[in-house]
Amino acid sequence: MQYNKRIMNKWIYGFVFLMLFFSCKHGEGEYHGVVEKIEAESKNYHGVTVSSEQYHDGIDMIKISEGGHEFLIPERKGQIKMYACTECHNKPLSKMQTEGEQKAHWDIKLVHANENTMSCVTCHNPDNMDQLKSLTHKEIDFNKSYNVCNQCHTKQFEDWKGGAHGKKIGGWAPPRASMTCVNCHNPHKPHFESKWPARFNTQTVKERE
Amino acid sequence: MSSNNKKWFSLNLGRKSSASSGSCGCGKTSGGCGSHSSDDYEMTDEAFVAAAVDASIGEERTKDGFEQVFDVKMDRRTAFKKLTASLLIGAGAVSTSCSVISGDESKEKAQIDWEEQFKGNYKLMTDEEKKATVDRLMRSYELRTGKNISMSSKNAEENILFGYAFNISKCQGYMDCVNACVEENNQDRDSQMQYIRIHEMKDGNGFSFDEADDNYYHEVPAEGHFYMGTQCFHCDNPPCVNVCPVQATWREDDGLVVVDYDWCVGCRYCMAACPYDGRRFNWKKPEVPEAEINHNQHYLGNRMRKKGVMEKCTFCVQRSRAGKNPACVEACPTGARIFGNLLDPNSTIRWVLENKKVFRLKEDLGTEPKFWYFMD
Numbered sequence: 001m002q003y004n005k006r007i008m009n010k011w012i013y014g015f016v017f018l019m020l021f022f023s024c025k026h027g028e029g030e031y032h033g034v035v036e037k038i039e040a041e042s043k044n045y046h047g048v049t050v051s052s053e054q055y056h057d058g059i060d061m062i063k064i065s066e067g068g069h070e071f072l073i074p075e076r077k078g079q080i081k082m083y084a085c086t087e088c089h090n091k092p093l094s095k096m097q098t099e100g101e102q103k104a105h106w107d108i109k110l111v112h113a114n115e116n117t118m119s120c121v122t123c124h125n126p127d128n129m130d131q132l133k134s135l136t137h138k139e140i141d142f143n144k145s146y147n148v149c150n151q152c153h154t155k156q157f158e159d160w161k162g163g164a165h166g167k168k169i170g171g172w173a174p175p176r177a178s179m180t181c182v183n184c185h186n187p188h189k190p191h192f193e194s195k196w197p198a199r200f201n202t203q204t205v206k207e208r209e
Numbered sequence: 210m211s212s213n214n215k216k217w218f219s220l221n222l223g224r225k226s227s228a229s230s231g232s233c234g235c236g237k238t239s240g241g242c243g244s245h246s247s248d249d250y251e252m253t254d255e256a257f258v259a260a261a262v263d264a265s266i267g268e269e270r271t272k273d274g275f276e277q278v279f280d281v282k283m284d285r286r287t288a289f290k291k292l293t294a295s296l297l298i299g300a301g302a303v304s305t306s307c308s309v310i311s312g313d314e315s316k317e318k319a320q321i322d323w324e325e326q327f328k329g330n331y332k333l334m335t336d337e338e339k340k341a342t343v344d345r346l347m348r349s350y351e352l353r354t355g356k357n358i359s360m361s362s363k364n365a366e367e368n369i370l371f372g373y374a375f376n377i378s379k380c381q382g383y384m385d386c387v388n389a390c391v392e393e394n395n396q397d398r399d400s401q402m403q404y405i406r407i408h409e410m411k412d413g414n415g416f417s418f419d420e421a422d423d424n425y426y427h428e429v430p431a432e433g434h435f436y437m438g439t440q441c442f443h444c445d446n447p448p449c450v451n452v453c454p455v456q457a458t459w460r461e462d463d464g465l466v467v468v469d470y471d472w473c474v475g476c477r478y479c480m481a482a483c484p485y486d487g488r489r490f491n492w493k494k495p496e497v498p499e500a501e502i503n504h505n506q507h508y509l510g511n512r513m514r515k516k517g518v519m520e521k522c523t524f525c526v527q528r529s530r531a532g533k534n535p536a537c538v539e540a541c542p543t544g545a546r547i548f549g550n551l552l553d554p555n556s557t558i559r560w561v562l563e564n565k566k567v568f569r570l571k572e573d574l575g576t577e578p579k580f581w582y583f584m585d
Contacts, residue, residue: 033445033577034445034577034578034579038370038372038551038552041370041552042551042552042553045368045553047368048366048367048368048550048553049366050366050530050531051532052533055532055533155585159585162564163556163558163561164374164376164547164557164560164561164564164565164583165544165585166544167541167544168534168538170533170534171529171531171532171533172532172533172534172548172549172558173532173550174555184544192381192542192543194381194430195383195429196426196427196429197407197425197429198383198384198385198387198388199388199403200426201401201403201424202401203401204401204424205424
């Protein structure tokens with residue numbers, strides 16, 4: 001009887017051992033999930049051969065370095081139709097605003113925050129029209145206009161630097177090129193308009209009838 | 210017979226360019242074999258395809274489920290018709306190739322059809338075989354339409370794992386991505402197939418797909434709603450791949466889940482297995498107006514599909530493997546779509562995963578999608 005019990009115990013232990021042995025295997029995969037896989041396999045990352053540079057053709061870029069991120073953004077001044085501004089703005093603003101004369105910039109209406117917060121000179125430098133200015137009257141180059149925006153929109157700026165806000169130019173492969181604020185948002189009217197969707201699937205409607 | 214090391218039996222179809230000209234599949238070099246006798250068997254391309262389709266699915270195209278099995282009127286005539294249809298395909302190919310009268314071009318066409326018919330699974334092909342099939346398909350397109358396409362067979366590269374992030378607080382439901390996808394990937398215009406669906410969800414109800422609408426038509430964004438897009442998530446543990454009985458779909462080393470349209474038998478198991486409704490079936494021959502065809506193609510991507518095969522989003526393999534962003538990412542006017550290399554610690558997609566609060570759809574299923582959602 002005692003002997004039988006011992007043999008039985010052996011069998012049970014053996015069986016349990018085998019069960020544990022097989023059940024600990026998680027399929028064929030080496031990793032428990034894709035996040036673990038990404039962490040492990042990116043440890044010895046040594047670059048890729050594909051590049052997005054060929055898709056930046058025809059766009060003038062400048063390299064910027066912000067908060068540990070280095071990337072390209074489109075050059076701006078060459079894209080402004082009437083730059084340099086001082087070609088017209090050659091005397092103080094008060095002297096240019098004469099009654100009865102034809103107005104310049106008549107098409108620009110500021111729809112950005114409210115009147116208490118923003119006016120033309122919140123961003124534009126009345127003393128030097130070729131430059132923008134910060135809230136503390138420091139000059140900001142038109143090419144780096146994101147420095148004007150990031151005074152208020154700090155969260156968006158963080159996301160943009162990291163790559164969570166805004167669009168890329170070219171492709172995913174290095175070198176990274178991102179659009180800057182004013183490539184998508186009109187600074188005088190920065191919100192996106194509502195519009196009709198680009199597509200309506202009439203077949204789906206038929207199928208669901 | 211050709212002497213090179215192929216995995217399938219090759220016919221020497223007697224084209225002038227080949228080394229031993231004039232020999233026929235039957236082995237004779239002069240016109241004494243039966244298949245030379247008549248030109249009546251020479252088929253046009255359309256007849257060839259129609260016969261092939263008839264032979265394989267026939268009436269089933271209009272029926273579904275058990276009807277395909279039980280509701281078949283099969284008299285002797287149809288039975289014979291089906292039998293002869295498959296015979297005709299073979300006979301057509303052989304007669305075209307052996308015919309002394311038919312031109313070099315039609316012989317080349319027949320040669321290509323033959324080789325394409327008996328090629329192996331793309332997954333198992335060597336790089337040379339991949340290049341050969343791509344070359345054949347390009348030549349075949351040229352012979353049929355007189356126009357050139359470029360088709361790539363570029364393999365997955367080391368150190369790349371593609372991933373995608375979708376910002377649900379940025380998407381406004383404009384659906385520009387859907388249009389860009391359809392145009393890029395040569396999807397059937399007639400059935401209005403689309404890989405991407407944008408769901409309009411009520412604020413405060415969470416992701417309730419049963420209450421969401423993915424085919425809205427009113428000015429967007431609509432008050433009190435948010436928008437989220439679904440497409441193939443390129444799971445790292447893809448259930449669709451496991452159920453495929455012929456291994457016509459698989460996960461590439463760069464993470465893309467792809468389909469060999471020439472190996473797919475159209476059983477739609479993968480469609481049933483996908484928990485995200487990421488796969489689409491071609492119930493009819495996809496039609497794209499010649500002027501709208503995207504000529505920049507990849508074997509595993511946007512090349513023209515045929516009737517009765519599965520297809521789905523490939524993260525635009527023809528673009529992504531060349532360093533570009535998928536068409537949907539490029540088209541999105543709000544910047545809600547982010548694409549990149551998950552293995553590159555400096556990529557923007559990695560920044561999103563590490564610094565935003567991300568989640569995936571039906572994460573508990575263990576499918577490990579490489580498609581994350583996040584909010585501002």
